[in-house]
Amino acid sequence: MSNVVTRFAPSPTGYLHVGGARTALFAWLLARHEGLAGKFLLRIEDTDLARSTEQATVQLLEDLKWLGLHWDNPDSLVYQSKRKNVYNRIIEDLIARDLAYKAYETSSELDALRKAAEREKRTFIYNRPTLTPDQVRQYESENRPHVVRFSMPVKDYSFRDVVLDKDIVLPAGQVQDFVIRKTDGMPTYHFAVVVDDAEMGITHVLRGQEHLLNTINHIALQHALEYPRPTYGHLPIIMNTDGSKMSKRDRDKMIRQRAQTWLKTYKKSPEDIAAAASLAPSRINDWISDNSKQLDLSEQSAIMNVIDLQESDLPEILVHDFRKNGYLPETLLNFLALLGWNPGGNRERMTVDELVQLFTISGIGKGNARFDRAKLLAFNTEALKEAPTDRLVQAMRDFVNANPDSPTSRATDEQLATLIDMKRGIRTLRELDEATRFFFIPDDAIAYDPAAVEKNLNKNNNEGAAFLREIRNILANVADWNAPALEHALQSYCAQRTLNLGKVAQPIRVAITGSTISPPIFQSLEFLARTSTLARIDRCLSLL
RNA sequence: GGCCCCGUCGUCUAGAGGCCUAGGACACGGCCCUUUCAAGGCCGCGACACGGGUUCGAAUCCCGUCGGGGUCACCA
Numbered sequence: 001m002s003n004v005v006t007r008f009a010p011s012p013t014g015y016l017h018v019g020g021a022r023t024a025l026f027a028w029l030l031a032r033h034e035g036l037a038g039k040f041l042l043r044i045e046d047t048d049l050a051r052s053t054e055q056a057t058v059q060l061l062e063d064l065k066w067l068g069l070h071w072d073n074p075d076s077l078v079y080q081s082k083r084k085n086v087y088n089r090i091i092e093d094l095i096a097r098d099l100a101y102k103a104y105e106t107s108s109e110l111d112a113l114r115k116a117a118e119r120e121k122r123t124f125i126y127n128r129p130t131l132t133p134d135q136v137r138q139y140e141s142e143n144r145p146h147v148v149r150f151s152m153p154v155k156d157y158s159f160r161d162v163v164l165d166k167d168i169v170l171p172a173g174q175v176q177d178f179v180i181r182k183t184d185g186m187p188t189y190h191f192a193v194v195v196d197d198a199e200m201g202i203t204h205v206l207r208g209q210e211h212l213l214n215t216i217n218h219i220a221l222q223h224a225l226e227y228p229r230p231t232y233g234h235l236p237i238i239m240n241t242d243g244s245k246m247s248k249r250d251r252d253k254m255i256r257q258r259a260q261t262w263l264k265t266y267k268k269s270p271e272d273i274a275a276a277a278s279l280a281p282s283r284i285n286d287w288i289s290d291n292s293k294q295l296d297l298s299e300q301s302a303i304m305n306v307i308d309l310q311e312s313d314l315p316e317i318l319v320h321d322f323r324k325n326g327y328l329p330e331t332l333l334n335f336l337a338l339l340g341w342n343p344g345g346n347r348e349r350m351t352v353d354e355l356v357q358l359f360t361i362s363g364i365g366k367g368n369a370r371f372d373r374a375k376l377l378a379f380n381t382e383a384l385k386e387a388p389t390d391r392l393v394q395a396m397r398d399f400v401n402a403n404p405d406s407p408t409s410r411a412t413d414e415q416l417a418t419l420i421d422m423k424r425g426i427r428t429l430r431e432l433d434e435a436t437r438f439f440f441i442p443d444d445a446i447a448y449d450p451a452a453v454e455k456n457l458n459k460n461n462n463e464g465a466a467f468l469r470e471i472r473n474i475l476a477n478v479a480d481w482n483a484p485a486l487e488h489a490l491q492s493y494c495a496q497r498t499l500n501l502g503k504v505a506q507p508i509r510v511a512i513t514g515s516t517i518s519p520p521i522f523q524s525l526e527f528l529a530r531t532s533t534l535a536r537i538d539r540c541l542s543l544l
Numbered sequence: 545g546g547c548c549c550c551g552u553c554g555u556c557u558a559g560a561g562g563c564c565u566a567g568g569a570c571a572c573g574g575c576c577c578u579u580u581c582a583a584g585g586c587c588g589c590g591a592c593a594c595g596g597g598u599u600c601g602a603a604u605c606c607c608g609u610c611g612g613g614g615u616c617a618c619c620a
Contacts, residue, residue, distance in 0.1 A: 010620090013619090029612070047619095047620080048619060048620070053619090083598095103618095107554095107617085111617095121545065122545095123546050133547095141620085147618050161549095164550085166549090169549075170547075171547080173547090174547055176616095178617095179617080186616080188617095188619090189620045190564065193620090208614095209549070209613080209614060210613095211614095211615095211616070211620090212549065212620095213547080213614080213615055225589095236549090237614075239612095239613080243613090245614095289614070296546085321556040338556065339556070341554085342557060342558075344558070344570085345558065345567095346557095346569080348557090348568075348569055348570095349569090363559080365550090367556090367611055367613090369557090370556075372570070372571080375555070375556065375570055376570090378548090378569080378570055379569095381583075385583075385584095415551085423581095423583095424582095425581090425582050425584080426582070427582080427583085431582080435581075471601055500579075502579045502580075504579085505579035506580065508579095511578095515580090516580055516582095517582090518581080519582095520580090521579060521580080
């Protein structure tokens, strides 16, 4: 016996984005808060045959699993596309009871009516046309394409919203008959939701505020079908920092902008990009000049390679983006929960179990919230600092799985553990990856940053290079190759010559990493081992 | 534009008529620590959208204005 049954009902058009993730999280928390008396169900809303893909469903499920939002119907996932017959039976029944009817206007006819209404500055309300029996017979006999509309009783509607904590009222003048079955025979969202929520025994519907007024349609339908009315709560919307609505398109937009600048800077043509990325020139041409065109993920990454745009340069919008950029799922959940909900008082950092325990609908806010990545980053930094090493090894494994091109993917678990302890203080797993990937690059493949070489080796009459040559011989003869011994050897070298440690550490750093940045130098040397260290120093000196 | 929702520091928020000289976190500024990059420590800046009521007393209740968002699809 479950007292609370919630659901998440995404439509499979791509990876899960943070808005959807938060909706899922709240529905999940509401159910889990009830313990055994709560159920969280998943339903795939794929009634839009043109936009839904199987691949997107797979991605969606993977994202939810990564977040740890497990659903209670893993063996009986509801796919709306497979329930056409169920919906049709109910729709035929509604038609028979004259609560719904076939409507024969085409989309373009309706568009024209809407435009006309707009020109005359009045609100378009659909009116059921009166068809003569002859017309009906004729349309039926010629099998004319049609939709089915629900005959919406004209009256004032109201329902209780538990998030907003108020009654939402829509006056009779605002209601109109709406489509419940499309020309292609599939039910619309409004119809499928109502039927499925009822059949799945959903008691609480938590969804985005963009659905607030849709609920009026849904309760009218429930009344006609004699379904119970679930409890409704509409969540505030997550916005970008600039106040615009957060959308999957933000990434595509950014890539397009950068591609356009790239074209200008290097005086190239879209065809050049297409060729370098091995994509169809026409496709790239369309995309680059048309904001409404969107690339898929593999096309995006091909183009990013060409114009040298990093994953971390893009705004994270999708759950998958956060995974690729090295955020911990439990931190993302914590942050997302706080975007529009809080347990009261000064409580902010919470484990998933604590979220479950503390979650209440009354703690959900009413206003839209802006997504502030800086704060998420701070949360992630803190979580990364506190997490035990084995948790981070596991997280790092997941990170490199999501980023198979990284050299760090060659690391063993033992090596990952060492890297993690060597470089506490990172903000994301990507930072750890970027700070330590030089270990896993072949010695002769280190790329030397000219500015780093100039500053630390060439400046002041090749002072740094001279130090490096002397240090090379010291390192070659250190008895024990471990951090304390290496530190001791180099500190005494510095003491002899009255040098700051920085004077010798930086040239070594440049030699082994190619840059001026690395984890603490002695631990880095220990990790690299003597052979690689000397090989890199020798190669570096030979390149000067 | 009609309808609907919302309105506390730059951002997320605490706040249920006196505990508010409005608290916390992030961001920002300064100082400290430091072999690089970080991380860390300390200090600081900073808000009740506005105008009317109600009340002994209002960030909290009511009205209006302004501002933000949503929605007006055979997309969900």
